[in-house]
Amino acid sequence: MKEVGQILELEASKVTPQGIYLINEEHEEILLPNKYIPADLKLGDMIEVFVYTDSEDRPIATTLDPKVKLNTCAFLKCLDVNQYGAFFDWGMEKDLMVPFSEQFLRVTAGKRYLVYLYLDKVTSRLVGTTKMGRFIRQNKVEIKAGDQVDLLVSGETEIGYKVIVNNKHYGMVFKNEVFQKIEIGDKLSGFLQRVRKDDKMDITLNSSSLSDVEVLANKIFERLLKEGGKLNFSDKSAPEVIYKEFQVSKKAFRRAAGMLYKERKIVITPEDITLVK
Numbered sequence: 547m548k549e550v551g552q553i554l555e556l557e558a559s560k561v562t563p564q565g566i567y568l569i570n571e572e573h574e575e576i577l578l579p580n581k582y583i584p585a586d587l588k589l590g591d592m593i594e595v596f597v598y599t600d601s602e603d604r605p606i607a608t609t610l611d612p613k614v615k616l617n618t619c620a621f622l623k624c625l626d627v628n629q630y631g632a633f634f635d636w637g638m639e640k641d642l643m644v645p646f647s648e649q650f651l652r653v654t655a656g657k658r659y660l661v662y663l664y665l666d667k668v669t670s671r672l673v674g675t676t677k678m679g680r681f682i683r684q685n686k687v688e689i690k691a692g693d694q695v696d697l698l699v700s701g702e703t704e705i706g707y708k709v710i711v712n713n714k715h716y717g718m719v720f721k722n723e724v725f726q727k728i729e730i731g732d733k734l735s736g737f738l739q740r741v742r743k744d745d746k747m748d749i750t751l752n753s754s755s756l757s758d759v760e761v762l763a764n765k766i767f768e769r770l771l772k773e774g775g776k777l778n779f780s781d782k783s784a785p786e787v788i789y790k791e792f793q794v795s796k797k798a799f800r801r802a803a804g805m806l807y808k809e810r811k812i813v814i815t816p817e818d819i820t821l822v823k
Contacts, residue, residue, distance in 0.1 A: 810822055
């Protein structure tokens with residue numbers, strides 16, 4: 547069931563001794579147990595619920611607020627470790643399991659870890675993992691320079707703070723741009739400065755630090771990604787050609803293209819611009 551792991555608004559459809567069945571767009575029924583039913587809920591009403599799986603792996607609805615949703619990550623506290631794996635508090639009655647095979651490093655009960663929630667397609671179960679790299683790296687970049695983003699601080703290095711951007715990408719906030727106290731686990735708002743060659747992102751907490759040339763450079767880079775890595779014009783092209791494509795002057799375009807060239811992201815010839823492979 548595609549709804550598993552998500553917060554949805556569903557219609558109350560049928561009353562049973564166990565609770566009220568809610569119905570989705572595919573007319574599939576999901577039980578909302580009696581203990582979660584609001585006193586004023588009537589048949590035909592819409593109610594916002596979180597859909598997960600019970601102890602028998604059946605989809606079930608709840609009005610409890612999860613600490614992490616499908617394809618997102620959050621810092622969660624490990625409650626217990628046994629022969630099967632580790633169990634985390636994620637706001638549900640049934641604890642979230644992180645099998646040993648999904649632990650980057652063995653976890654310890656009582657400590658907090660960054661956990662990513664995914665749906666196992668074989669078992670249809672919600673599973674936690676601290677090995678989130680394979681999920682993060684497969685996410686397509688759909689934001690551009692200057693866009694406001696949500697951040698989760700996941701670590702600290704000598705040069706800055708590692709962040710998870712919009713629950714989808716790896717990013718870095720450099721310390722020379724930080725003028726506030728930041729701790730691991732903090733949730734912040736920031737702005738995308740640039741996307742690096744490895745798809746990791748440079749993030750700023752101050753929108754005014756984005757220069758016009760940086761914004762244009764990112765637009766050129768995004769255009770290259772969309773066009774299969776090649777543009778059939780360059781900084782040597784006629785000004786009217788450049789203006790038609792980016793609505794900027796040739797001088798501005800050359801500065802932005804030069805920035806990408808210095809970062810070794812592109813190759814420039816008199817006829818075209820291509821991404822470095």
